[in-house]
Amino acid sequence: MQAYLRVNGYFTVAEYPVVETTLSGGVRTTTNLDLLAFRFPHAGRLVPARGGGATRHRMETAPDPALGVSPERSDMIVGEVKEGRAVLNDAATDPATLRVALVRFGCCSADAAPQLVENLLRDGRALLPVGHEIRMVAFGSTIGAPGRYHTVTLGHVLAFLQDYIREHWEVIGHTDHKDPAFGFLVLLEKALRGATPAAEGIADERTRTG
Helix, strand or coil, X not given: CHHHHHHCCEEEEEEEEEEXXXXXXXXEEEEEEEEEXXXXXXXXXXXXXXXXXXXXXXXXXXXXXXXXXXXXXXXXXXXXXXXXXXXXXXXXXXXXXXXXXXXXXXXXXXXXXXXXXXXXXXXXXXXXXXXXXXXXXXXXXXXCCCCCCEEXXXXXXXXXXXXXXXXXXXXXXXXXXXXXXXHHHHHHHHHHHCCCHHHHHHHHHHXXXX
16 A cells, blocks of 8 residues: 555555553553555656656656545545455544644644544544645445545555556666565566566577577
8 A cells, every 4th residue: 555655646654653651651552553644745756768868757746536635735644454345443543543643743733633633533634734634544445335534445556556557667667666565566567568587588598599
């Protein structure tokens, strides 16, 4: 899921721990927020042009419409990824956990956090004093009845990434990818094209030997 959001211009943090102090004075992790992501206005994907100058580079700023975000606005997502139905778990809807996340990331003061969290849980989104919107988004294999928060299917995420890789194959197919999920999709595309490094090497050898 991080690969999908990053391609759409987001910075991401996965499994963000929420800690609290104990009665004995110690500290313990009480829960984790599955996914936090932030996108600046006009964040885009610069697609370099091979064999040309900077004037041939292409800048793509429009995020996937399925995310339901305007390219001109900052957007923060509190997300949850499920193998089954797209729903938010208890941690993502716990007021105390959300208050910690908002204050930790500088979205608001500790005094303003309770009301903002109340708005977020009621409407699935809230406009923060710093000017950007925070939204609750659930990703899953299926989507149930419409709810307060935004939902995106895993099938759509996969199709989007595959289309993105194919559209920009001239560049993506010749670069290294550290994200395991995105790297696997690139490897799969190479296999489907018959363009794995091993296959290319065999083809080159056959060409040289006639």
